[in-house]
Amino acid sequence: MAIAKAERLMNLALCLLGTRRPLSKRELRGSIEAYLEAGQDDAFNRMFERDKDDLRELGLVIETVENLDGEVGYLARRDSNRLPPVTLDAEEAAALGLAAKVWQQARLAGAASGALQKLRAAGMPEETDPREVHSALEPRIPVHEAAFEPLMLACRDRRPVVFDYRKATAVRPEVRHVEPWALECWRGHWYLAGWDRDRGAERVFRLSRITGKVRSRAGRFTAEVPDVVRVRETVASWAGENADRSARIELRAGAGYPLRARATAVRELGGGWDELEIPYGHGLDAWLVEFGADVVVVEPAELRADVVDRLRAVAKG
Numbered sequence: 001m002a003i004a005k006a007e008r009l010m011n012l013a014l015c016l017l018g019t020r021r022p023l024s025k026r027e028l029r030g031s032i033e034a035y036l037e038a039g040q041d042d043a044f045n046r047m048f049e050r051d052k053d054d055l056r057e058l059g060l061v062i063e064t065v066e067n068l069d070g071e072v073g074y075l076a077r078r079d080s081n082r083l084p085p086v087t088l089d090a091e092e093a094a095a096l097g098l099a100a101k102v103w104q105q106a107r108l109a110g111a112a113s114g115a116l117q118k119l120r121a122a123g124m125p126e127e128t129d130p131r132e133v134h135s136a137l138e139p140r141i142p143v144h145e146a147a148f149e150p151l152m153l154a155c156r157d158r159r160p161v162v163f164d165y166r167k168a169t170a171v172r173p174e175v176r177h178v179e180p181w182a183l184e185c186w187r188g189h190w191y192l193a194g195w196d197r198d199r200g201a202e203r204v205f206r207l208s209r210i211t212g213k214v215r216s217r218a219g220r221f222t223a224e225v226p227d228v229v230r231v232r233e234t235v236a237s238w239a240g241e242n243a244d245r246s247a248r249i250e251l252r253a254g255a256g257y258p259l260r261a262r263a264t265a266v267r268e269l270g271g272g273w274d275e276l277e278i279p280y281g282h283g284l285d286a287w288l289v290e291f292g293a294d295v296v297v298v299e300p301a302e303l304r305a306d307v308v309d310r311l312r313a314v315a316k317g
Contacts, residue, residue: 008034012051013060017081022065022073056153064159064218072218145207148183150214151192155180158225160197160217163210171316173211178203179221182231193231195223202226202234243279248298251276255294285310 011032015023029035029044038044056062061080065073088096147163154161161180166173179195189206196203251259253272260266265277285306288295297304
């Protein structure tokens with residue numbers, strides 16, 4: 001069975017790489033013997049989707065194109081799947097190896113390992129192996145959200161997605177139609193930056209607030225994708241990293257050490273409470289809510305109102 005699947009994947013890859021125009025599933029089914037023997041349409045569709053995902057996991061860039069009749073086609077352009085010459089010195093190879101090691105405990109462990117194998121085959125120095133380096137400190141990036149993997153693939157393949165998203169101030173989730181740009185990790189939380197089609201503007205979504213499955217949609221992006229720097233700045237701004245003023249809060253003694261680390265001034269109030277001044281930017285209200293009853297916002301008034309609204313939304317369930 002393993003040989004049959006490998007042969008089927010190879011035939012599908014050759015069809016996608018050898019065509020000059022997008023091929024529909026109907027055309028691909030008629031060109032590959034294993035698909036003709038699949039029997040019913042449902043069995044073929046499941047097999048084709050698995051094969052397509054497996055090829056993408058192996059690194060093949062497969063484009064999804066919709067023609068004027070609304071029929072979806074697939075192709076793999078040779079220029080998108082050609083690896084340029086790789087020349088890395090020992091320090092560059094070590095940096096890539098360290099980056100791959102970061103993902104060993106996350107969902108990208110397989111992809112990171114496969115990427116290292118491809119780079120070694122392309123000329124990366126083999127004497128630099130991050131798995132042979134032992135250290136008291138091991139870098140890791142936690143990825144617990146189920147939405148991470150489908151969104152990561154959608155960002156890579158430039159595919160629009162649909163998901164249910166619950167804002168911190170909302171009782172029920174809303175359907176969001178998004179063109180995903182990039183994923184960013186900030187303070188242990190993952191965020192998706194992209195174009196919100198319903199609102200006609202760029203938005204940032206916290207992955208832990210995505211409910212249900214992320215569904216892919218056919219078609220091209222309607223908005224221009226900005227460069228990496230701009231996306232990262234957007235994520236930082238919406239996540240609250242860019243602060244342009246100060247807020248005054250009361251914090252229970254012995255609690256909220258992350259807040260204390262960011263405080264510009266701390267004053268003891270007595271009775272088990274301290275007063276802190278902290279940078280105030282977009283997203284601070286969502287962060288303060290995480291500390292529950294240990295935090296009381298004194299000013300500004302709009303921040304206090306935002307925190308109260310979020311707490312009420314949480315109480316309503």
